[in-house]
Amino acid sequence: SSNAKTSKSGTSTKRGRPKGWKPGMSYAAMRGNPTPKDWSKDRPKQAASRNYGTETRRRGRQPQATGLAIKQRYLRSKPGYLSFGCEWQESTNKRCPAELQNMETLRKHVYFIHGDAEPLVCFWGKCGQQKTPPEFVVKEEFRKHVEKAHLVPYAWHAGDGPQNKGIWTLKNDRNKLPSHLFDKDGKQVTPSVKDQLLEDTKGMLERKRKLREIRRQADENAPDE
Numbered sequence: 001s002s003n004a005k006t007s008k009s010g011t012s013t014k015r016g017r018p019k020g021w022k023p024g025m026s027y028a029a030m031r032g033n034p035t036p037k038d039w040s041k042d043r044p045k046q047a048a049s050r051n052y053g054t055e056t057r058r059r060g061r062q063p064q065a066t067g068l069a070i071k072q073r074y075l076r077s078k079p080g081y082l083s084f085g086c087e088w089q090e091s092t093n094k095r096c097p098a099e100l101q102n103m104e105t106l107r108k109h110v111y112f113i114h115g116d117a118e119p120l121v122c123f124w125g126k127c128g129q130q131k132t133p134p135e136f137v138v139k140e141e142f143r144k145h146v147e148k149a150h151l152v153p154y155a156w157h158a159g160d161g162p163q164n165k166g167i168w169t170l171k172n173d174r175n176k177l178p179s180h181l182f183d184k185d186g187k188q189v190t191p192s193v194k195d196q197l198l199e200d201t202k203g204m205l206e207r208k209r210k211l212r213e214i215r216r217q218a219d220e221n222a223p224d225e
């Protein structure tokens, strides 16, 4: 053929069997390319195909990274989860040590742990550092203040955090069908597998037997032509 390529050194890198080749001869050597080893001397049978060195390669796909490797990769990535620290000042230099996982649990913590005192005083952040922290008579007012002055700005800053209640959503809404079964107008277009009866082999054979019997009777009772 005419599409022989020539390498920088001027030697041919043409593929295929060179002219004048005989079993036991190296293709590369015939073209003037250096070979890592002259296989033609002691390994005549392999010379034709083994002129790329002594490295042995496994054929086919290399074994994939296992589950352990994935776990190691995960740990190496040092996943960082923002913690939602409570900023309630328990005393002059002591902050509440609670670290919550998201905004919702932080809110619950604040109202449950700090929002039940008598009288109701806000010690969150700067409120807690004031000489006379704001005091509230009505719980509603206390909550309104904590919400507006502290928790809402906190949420702007930190976001809502991870929502870790997927399984509870499912448990609470057992009878609610998943939204992907409905079209955009809310009409169910795909039947649900919920409460679907499964047929075992015995039941399947019994059903077929009944069906055969019905067909037989239908044939028997069919009017003569």
Ligand SMILES: [Zn+2]
Binding pocket: 086, 087, 088, 096, 097, 098, 109, 110, 113, 114
């Ligand atoms: Zn706290």
Ligand SMILES: [Zn+2]
Binding pocket: 122, 123, 124, 127, 128, 134, 145, 146, 149, 150
């Ligand atoms: Zn406050």
